């Protein structure tokens with residue numbers, strides 16, 4: 001069951017946020033999650049797990065959970081996961097290894113870690129991290145930062161790197177944003193986790209030439225092969241909205257041995273869909289445990305929820321309405 005964030009999304013979304021939280025709570029604690037849930041595959045999407053207030057404040061609460069939240073989520077997941085729920089991490093931040101990995105281990109959960117290989121060992125930083133650094137320094141307002149972030153994201157890689165060069169950020173200023181190392185990834189692999197391809201430089205793929213696309217996919221595969229000795233079968237699109245994905249890329253991915261490719265489009269995955277456009281459910285700071293649990297069951301109650309749809313679905317499930 002999936003309720004789209006459609007109606008009045010902008011208008012009064014605080015009210016609908018509260019409504020979504022309340023409905024999540026009611027559905028979960030009334031024991032209705034399993035009844036309403038789909039039988040689809042659920043891929044949870046995480047970026048960062050951290051206990052740093054600064055990161056929490058500046059990284060953006062959308063792509064962040066605290067280590068305490070993550071522990072509660074994994075404890076719950078270990079009780080309800082019948083194999084339909086998979087955990088994925090994008091980007092390869094060090095905090096994935098420092099905070100998420102020990103918790104995954106404690107609760108016997110495995111994950112897919114999508115890494116941008118140029119970022120591993122701290123050689124490269126995502127454009128967004130540089131913007132975050134400027135915010136921390138107080139050099140940009142939130143509005144300016146948003147504009148810079150969007151500008152950087154839309155630039156072809158060569159121009160983006162030129163801009164980053166001109167911003168003259170010292171690596172030390174980004175110290176709490178370091179990436180995982182190949183040694184960390186080796187450890188994850190040994191413990192049964194999957195390492196996936198998230199390109200070399202994390203560009204918007206639709207902005208790059210066909211030749212450069214091949215490089216981003218093939219080189220990341222090669223880096224993973226060289227450092228970890230495995231063939232990569234999983235890929236996640238940078239940024240990952242449908243408009244960031246070039247047409248017919250699945251052929252190129254398949255040619256490079258990729259079998260599953262993941263978007264950041266919100267939703268669930270069923271076997272009759274293409275494995276090259278798998279949707280995921282993001283988990284972020286604002287989600288309470290009931291919302292998390294419902295998503296794991298395949299029930300997504302979001303902002304702008306259509307209450308009538310919820311009642312209809314419920315009545316249909318229990319056979320009162322067809």
Ligand SMILES: [Zn+2]
Nearest residue numbers: 090091238239
């Ligand atoms: Zn990413």
